[in-house]
Amino acid sequence: xxxxxxxxxxxxxxxxLIGNFVIMPIKTKFRGPSYPCNSDYDxxxxxxxxxxxxxxxxxxEIKTPSDRLLIYGIxxxxxxxATIQPHMSYxxxxxxxxxxxxxxxVLPGTPGFPLNSTYQVPIEDPQxxxxxKSYLAQFRQELAMRLIERVYTDPKLGVEAEQDKxxxxxxxxxxxxxxxxxxxxxx
Amino acid sequence: xxxxxxxAIVMDNGTGLTKLGFAGNDSPSWIFPxxxxxxxxxxxxxxxxxxxxxxxxxxxxxSSSTTATGATSTGTxxxxxxxxxxxxxxxxxxxxxxxxxxxxxxxxxxxxxxxDFYIGNEALIASQGPSYSLSYPIxxxxxxxxxxxxxxxxxxxxxxxxxxxxxxxxxxxxxPLNPPENREQVAEIFFExxxxxxxxxxxxxxxxxxxxxxxxxxxxRSLTGTVIDSGDGVTHVIPVAEGYVIGSAIKNIPIAGRDIxxxxxxxxxxxxxxxxxxxxxxxxxxxxCYVCPDIVKEFNKFDRNPEKFAQFVVENKERTSKKxxxxxxxxxxxxxxxxxxxxxxxxxxxxxxxxxDQTIQACPxxxxxxxxxxxxxxxxxxMFKDFGRRLQRDLKSIVNNRIAxxxxxxxxxxxxxxxxxxxxxxQRNAVWFGGSLLAQTAExxxxxxxxQDYEEYGPEIVRNFSLFNMV
Numbered sequence: 204x205x206x207x208x209x210x211x212x213x214x215x216x217x218x219x220l221i222g223n224f225v226i227m228p229i230k231t232k233f234r235g236p237s238y239p240c241n242s243d244y245d246x247x248x249x250x251x252x253x254x255x256x257x258x259x260x261x262x263x264e265i266k267t268p269s270d271r272l273l274i275y276g277i278x279x280x281x282x283x284x285a286t287i288q289p290h291m292s293y294x295x296x297x298x299x300x301x302x303x304x305x306x307x308x309v310l311p312g313t314p315g316f317p318l319n320s321t322y323q324v325p326i327e328d329p330q331x332x333x334x335x336k337s338y339l340a341q342f343r344q345e346l347a348m349r350l351i352e353r354v355y356t357d358p359k360l361g362v363e364a365e366q367d368k369x370x371x372x373x374x375x376x377x378x379x380x381x382x383x384x385x386x387x388x389x390x
Numbered sequence: 391x392x393x394x395x396x397x398a399i400v401m402d403n404g405t406g407l408t409k410l411g412f413a414g415n416d417s418p419s420w421i422f423p424x425x426x427x428x429x430x431x432x433x434x435x436x437x438x439x440x441x442x443x444x445x446x447x448x449x450x451x452x453s454s455s456t457t458a459t460g461a462t463s464t465g466t467x468x469x470x471x472x473x474x475x476x477x478x479x480x481x482x483x484x485x486x487x488x489x490x491x492x493x494x495x496x497x498x499x500x501x502x503x504x505x506d507f508y509i510g511n512e513a514l515i516a517s518q519g520p521s522y523s524l525s526y527p528i529x530x531x532x533x534x535x536x537x538x539x540x541x542x543x544x545x546x547x548x549x550x551x552x553x554x555x556x557x558x559x560x561x562x563x564x565x566p567l568n569p570p571e572n573r574e575q576v577a578e579i580f581f582e583x584x585x586x587x588x589x590x591x592x593x594x595x596x597x598x599x600x601x602x603x604x605x606x607x608x609x610x611r612s613l614t615g616t617v618i619d620s621g622d623g624v625t626h627v628i629p630v631a632e633g634y635v636i637g638s639a640i641k642n643i644p645i646a647g648r649d650i651x652x653x654x655x656x657x658x659x660x661x662x663x664x665x666x667x668x669x670x671x672x673x674x675x676x677x678x679c680y681v682c683p684d685i686v687k688e689f690n691k692f693d694r695n696p697e698k699f700a701q702f703v704v705e706n707k708e709r710t711s712k713k714x715x716x717x718x719x720x721x722x723x724x725x726x727x728x729x730x731x732x733x734x735x736x737x738x739x740x741x742x743x744x745x746x747d748q749t750i751q752a753c754p755x756x757x758x759x760x761x762x763x764x765x766x767x768x769x770x771x772x773m774f775k776d777f778g779r780r781l782q783r784d785l786k787s788i789v790n791n792r793i794a795x796x797x798x799x800x801x802x803x804x805x806x807x808x809x810x811x812x813x814x815x816x817q818r819n820a821v822w823f824g825g826s827l828l829a830q831t832a833e834x835x836x837x838x839x840x841x842q843d844y845e846e847y848g849p850e851i852v853r854n855f856s857l858f859n860m861v
Contacts, residue, residue: 256685259733361696379661
């Protein structure tokens with residue numbers, strides 16, 4: 204059984220493509236170019252669910268455009284977990300991850316991005332690149348915030364229990380995945 | 391003719407562990423590592439004498455302190471004596487190391503070098519000292535060092551089983567594709583050195599099939615089926631038709647118990663647990679691991695049910711300090727490497743269900759249905775909960791996909807193939823148990839080669855053994 208793929212089909216009517224990178228709707232309050240999402244489960248939830256199993260795989264075959272977004276999300280989660288230190292408080296982690304998601308980051312297609320062979324984006328079109336950049340900023344912020352909610356959940360109590368996440372320390376079960384590299388790549 | 395009523399002796403010498411016992415029992419009397427510690431050269435005589443005196447002294451202490459409970463220091467194999475306790479690990483022995491070595495009387499009195507050796511758990515302890523070196527005479531299932539193996543058998547018979555070989559029939563096991571020359575060598579040792587009454591050498595996979603007859607799922611006692619034998623070193627997939635191994639189709643994967651232990655260890659280290667020794671990883675493997683239907687769902691289950699996370703406490707020998715080790719996703723990730731080898735290794739990528747399918751497809755077409763029908767598990771690394779169920783599900787989907795494709799292409803309707811994986815309670819020592827079942831039957835002696843046959847015809851008689859025909 205190979206690694207897990209994205210279950211979101213590419214819909215040409217609603218999803219915009221930048222080169223072969225897809226802009227999918229996400230549920231978010233952060234401002235950006237994403238269309239509002241009308242389902243409960245979006246690509247970000249899927250990234251968070253598939254991050255742990257897929258981290259163990261070195262090979263991944265891209266089947267749909269949404270797989271490219273999934274790869275980006277998984278690699279970004281890995282980068283976030285590397286940023287969270289074992290004894291960081293909830294508030295410090297929020298600050299660190301907001302910085303990480305907004306500070307200068309490498310766009311797909313530009314030099315320095317690790318997976319340029321699979322991402323083809325129109326670098327010469329500044330309008331498209333601006334759209335990509337603002338979408339990724341939105342995507343990264345939303346993903347980072349939802350990740351923190353999961354990482355600061357005490358595994359001994361479970362996700363359903365009422366707990367004050369600001370008092371918890373990050374789950375070591377999540378942080379242990381820092382050392383695994385999906386597809387042997389990191390952002 | 392005193393041997394007529396004695397039970398046969400069943401010996402299963404594996405790469406990692408040796409299982410010894412009497413036919414008719416439902417579990418082996420002794421399980422210990424197939425290891426031998428031999429003395430090294432000239433300095434050994436003086437140091438072994440020293441060791442002997444110190445052993446005798448502490449032996450006396452030991453017996454005086456335990457006479458109240460009625461145990462003697464050289465007890466006859468009761469579990470009070472930790473050397474004889476059953477082992478499930480080829481490496482773990484430190485729970486024994488604080489005790490003294492059992493006095494090997496022959497070695498002490500005669501002072502002859504070639505009698506100065508230990509086997510099993512004692513060998514592991516002796517090898518920690520300066521004067522003994524440890525070796526494993528069986529490698530990849532086959533005997534590599536005959537001199538060591540002969541001495542290993544000698545101790546097995548006289549020190550552990552405590553029997554006279556001329557009064558007993560012996561059932562030994564061999565791996566599939568064992569060269570006939572090796573059998574002859576075994577026969578020479580058993581008939582000439584030990585003077586045993588009769589000998590049968592059975593193929594391990596066939597015995598594992600016989601052991602599955604105890605399962606309620608087995609209706610006809612046939613010797614046709616696919617055996618999946620997973621021990622410490624390698625996992626074999628062996629097709630057997632009517633008692634004959636189909637040698638050309640045997641396949642193996644380099645993933646077995648040891649790889650699972652190492653994978654658990656690496657997960658513990660990534661999480662920074664307090665104790666990440668191999669022994670801890672092995673205990674976690676044996677006590678907490680299980681096979682899950684789908685790893686994404688299982689991760690989410692862990693998020694929802696915190697009681698899935700377990701804890702494991704490691705105490706040191708003196709029980710003064712405690713280390714608490716949290717156990718997380720390795721509970722289901724570790725056995726997953728059979729079904730997704732990619733997560734642990736980069737050079738071997740074929741999942742076990744695919745390999746089983748390839749094996750059966752490589753067999754003659756008229757036996758394939760029987761092979762799919764009766765897939766039998768054997769060995770310690772198949773003991774994970776739901777291992778059989780997952781294998782059956784994955785294999786079934788491979789087979790059904792192929793049937794559907796075939797029906798589409800040819801337009802004919804298939805009668806379908808029934809895939810059934812059998813797991814049973816005797817799985818851990820399935821080979822030994824199968825041997826015990828067969829050797830207790832009345833026909834067994836008829837199938838054996840006896841001392842008289844050997845003397846009449848010579849060692850080449852063991853090239854052929856008649857098969858048990860139990861149907």
